[in-house]
Amino acid sequence: DQQVKQNSxxxxxxEGRISILNCDYTNSMFDYFLWYKKYPAEGPxxxxxxxxxxxxxxxxxxxxxxxxxAKHLSLHIVPSQPGDSAVYFCAASSNTGNQFYFGxxxxxxxxx
Amino acid sequence: ExxxxxxxxxxVTQMGQEVIxxxxxxxNHLYFYWYRQILGQKVEFLVSFYNNEISxxxxxxxxxxxxxxxxxxxxxxxxxxxxxxxSAMYFCASSVRGRKNTEAFFGQGTRLTVV
Numbered sequence: 266d267q268q269v270k271q272n273s274x275x276x277x278x279x280e281g282r283i284s285i286l287n288c289d290y291t292n293s294m295f296d297y298f299l300w301y302k303k304y305p306a307e308g309p310x311x312x313x314x315x316x317x318x319x320x321x322x323x324x325x326x327x328x329x330x331x332x333x334x335a336k337h338l339s340l341h342i343v344p345s346q347p348g349d350s351a352v353y354f355c356a357a358s359s360n361t362g363n364q365f366y367f368g369x370x371x372x373x374x375x376x377x
Numbered sequence: 378e379x380x381x382x383x384x385x386x387x388x389v390t391q392m393g394q395e396v397i398x399x400x401x402x403x404x405n406h407l408y409f410y411w412y413r414q415i416l417g418q419k420v421e422f423l424v425s426f427y428n429n430e431i432s433x434x435x436x437x438x439x440x441x442x443x444x445x446x447x448x449x450x451x452x453x454x455x456x457x458x459x460x461x462x463x464s465a466m467y468f469c470a471s472s473v474r475g476r477k478n479t480e481a482f483f484g485q486g487t488r489l490t491v492v
Contacts, residue, residue, distance in 0.1 A: 267419075299480055308381070308468050308483035309420065354420060362433045363408060365481065367420035 268292045269357050271368035279376050284342040286371050288355030291336065295357040299365065300329060300340045303352045312353075313340070345375045379403045381484035383469050389490045390459055398454045398487045400469030409452045410470040410481060411444065413437070420468070426452065459491045 270289045278284045286300075296317040301309035315322040315329045315338070322329050328341045342349055352372045356365040382401045390396050402409050411423040424434040426444055443455045452471075456463055466488050470481040 269419075301483075306485070308383075308470075308485045311480040311482065314480055356420075363425045363427075364410070364422035364433055364435070365412075366422070367412075369419040 267369075268295075269355055269366045269368040271353075271355055271371050273371050274369070275372040275374070277374045277376060278345045280347055281344045284340075284345045284349065284373055284375065286340040286342075286353050286355075286373065288338045288340075288368055289336060290338075290357050290366075292357070292359060292366075293336070294359040294361060295366075296360055297358045298329070298331060298338050299356045300327075301354045301356060301367075302349075303354060303370070309354055342373075345373075347375045347377050349373060350375050379482075381469055381471055381482050383467075383484035383487050385487060386485065387488045387490070389492060392461055392491055393458050396456050396459055396489065398456075398467050398469075398489070400452045400454070400484055401450055402452055402469065402471030403482055404450070406471035406473055406482075408432075408472045408474065408481075409444075409446070410472075411454045412468045412470060412483075413465040414468065414486075415462075415465040423454070423467075456489075459489075461491050464489055464491045 299314040300312040302312050303309045313327050331338045352370040354370045355368040358365050384399045409426040414420045422435050424438045425432045441457045445453050466486045468486045469484045472481040
């Protein structure tokens, strides 16, 4: 039961360019979405979040876009830096509980 | 910067043995979680804990699993009789509030290997 999907297991981008990571969800009750970054041998680190009342949230180089009608969100990283190379997880939650549902992750490689 | 700490970083145990994974959440956080990630798979929710009781648990969190906050600072996950399929990275997390308008901070994980 994959309620949050990240269909691209990997992505390579040149340094300085835009990285776009995509996430789709199936549960229309989800109303809060997050992106986490994970380096090897470390736990996920919170990056940015968005509530369903918004369609965009920006924090420095990171912007998350939410399209509720399409049940789709994306993370834009501009400009991409080699230190951004990590696995990025999309997560979602609903107001029926406290758990987050994670996607399978997208491994981003930023090439210097 | 405050962080969630987990011990040990790696635990190897024989099938059928009990294991206890330990976590120290961030001190002013009220909600505590365990998640796990089997190699190559997604991060899966196990349980959330608030006000000294389980507030939510997943299908994975069966009778073999239990959680405890024994002393007001530690948060433990016990697996009573480990199975091979329990091998995974186990992540503890904590948050100030429940899931809305806040994020959970994750520890670095404990890699559990059941042999």
